[in-house]
Amino acid sequence: xxxxxxxxxxxxxxxxxxxxxxxxxxVALLASNECPDPPLPEVVAAxxxxxxxxxxxxxxxxxxxxxxxxxxxxxxxxxxxxxxxSCDVLLxxxxxxxxxxxxxxxxxxxxxxxPHLEAASGAxxxxxxxxxxxxxxxxxxxxxITDRTRLVIVCNPNNPTSTGVGLDALRGFLAEVxxxxxxxxDEAYVEFAEQYRPEDSIPLLDEHPQVVILRTFSKIYGxxxxxxxxGLCSSEELVGAAARVRQPFTVNVAAAxxxxxALRHPxxxxxxxxxxxxxxxxxxxxxRDLGIVPAASEANFAWFDLPAREDRTPEELEQHVxxxxxxxxxxxxxxxxxxxxGALRVTYGTPxxxxxxxxxxxxxxx
Ligand SMILES: *Cc1c(COP(=O)(O)O)cnc(C)c1O
Numbered sequence: 229x230x231x232x233x234x235x236x237x238x239x240x241x242x243x244x245x246x247x248x249x250x251x252x253x254x255v256a257l258l259a260s261n262e263c264p265d266p267p268l269p270e271v272v273a274a275x276x277x278x279x280x281x282x283x284x285x286x287x288x289x290x291x292x293x294x295x296x297x298x299x300x301x302x303x304x305x306x307x308x309x310x311x312x313x314s315c316d317v318l319l320x321x322x323x324x325x326x327x328x329x330x331x332x333x334x335x336x337x338x339x340x341x342x343p344h345l346e347a348a349s350g351a352x353x354x355x356x357x358x359x360x361x362x363x364x365x366x367x368x369x370x371x372x373i374t375d376r377t378r379l380v381i382v383c384n385p386n387n388p389t390s391t392g393v394g395l396d397a398l399r400g401f402l403a404e405v406x407x408x409x410x411x412x413x414d415e416a417y418v419e420f421a422e423q424y425r426p427e428d429s430i431p432l433l434d435e436h437p438q439v440v441i442l443r444t445f446s447k448i449y450g451x452x453x454x455x456x457x458x459g460l461c462s463s464e465e466l467v468g469a470a471a472r473v474r475q476p477f478t479v480n481v482a483a484a485x486x487x488x489x490a491l492r493h494p495x496x497x498x499x500x501x502x503x504x505x506x507x508x509x510x511x512x513x514x515x516r517d518l519g520i521v522p523a524a525s526e527a528n529f530a531w532f533d534l535p536a537r538e539d540r541t542p543e544e545l546e547q548h549v550x551x552x553x554x555x556x557x558x559x560x561x562x563x564x565x566x567x568x569x570g571a572l573r574v575t576y577g578t579p580x581x582x583x584x585x586x587x588x589x590x591x592x593x594x
Pocket of ligand 1: 261312313314315316339383386387414416443444446452455
């Protein structure tokens with residue numbers, strides 16, 4: 229029976245997930261920017277404890293989690309919204325703000341979920357090229373804003389290119405954005421950055437009435453499988469905008485308990501940050517030994533162009549290297565799928581995985 233989809237749904241890119249990705253043990257999973265370490269035992273215990281009461285719906289205020297986030301960030305709990313992953317908050321804001329005839333401005337290449345906002349809303353996306361160093365071109369982004377623009381997204385540090393822009397540049401950019409254009413600052417990787425600390429961007433919320441800082445438990449907190457993210461907002465109105473379009477129970481009780489507990493272990497988070505920075509040095513120096521210059525990473529992953537070859541197109545080279553890495557049980561992300569053929573995005577893993585990746589790349593390029 230031919231299914232009659234809404235014209236909006238029919239436009240949304242859809243990738244069947246039939247095969248799943250069950251993989252043998254020992255494969256280095258360096259394709260999704262996850263944390264290589266499992267969650268802390270206390271976090272697992274908190275989630276397990278929450279499971280014992282799952283005959284009840286969650287408390288839709290999620291106050292323990294929002295209060296803990298408020299304590300950590302200094303943002304009042306009323307201006308914090310939590311979601312089933314930060315993508316949930318992102319998609320909700322897109323739905324609440326965008327419609328046909330309006331525009332969304334974001335950089336490209338950037339996070340692969342942003343194009344979904346355009347397709348799902350019928351708005352027009354204006355994609356602004358990164359600069360020559362794979363960074364957001366904030367001047368070009370500001371110049372792309374028109375009176376039809378409702379939402380501008382700055383992914384900082386940027387996925388997939390790992391680069392970041394500093395706080396002064398961000399402040400200068402925000403000064404150019406009209407107050408009725410919402411600015412979403414996607415800080416999924418902020419904890420890994422050198423350019424500024426997570427607490428440093430919080431004042432932007434009070435300096436401007438229309439900023440949302442998007443953060444997640446999926447990366448440094450090691451809870452990607454739990455699906456929890458949050459938005460820190462300039463106003464309660466922004467929290468309400470996301471709430472209007474979502475189901476009331478956005479986060480399950482085990483995920484909320486795990487996230488709340490995860491915030492109680494800053495020492496462990498500090499250790500993970502140090503480990504990621506060591507990996508950054510190690511991987512960058514290994515790449516340079518192979519004649520590759522990675523983008524200046526502020527995140528937990530590397531982004532680089534493969535060295536050009538006379539006998540292959542960038543697409544062919546990328547496919548060859550991806551295949552060779554897979555044969556060595558190393559999974560990384562194709563740059564072509566993320567907007568730049570001939571490039572790769574590689575998440576930092578454990579020290580052993582980083583070493584295996586570099587060895588496998590060396591042999592793939594030989
Ligand atoms: C990983 C990532 C997220 C996190 O998404 P969740 O839904 O919280 O897992 C958000 N933004 C960017 C740019 C990311 O790379």
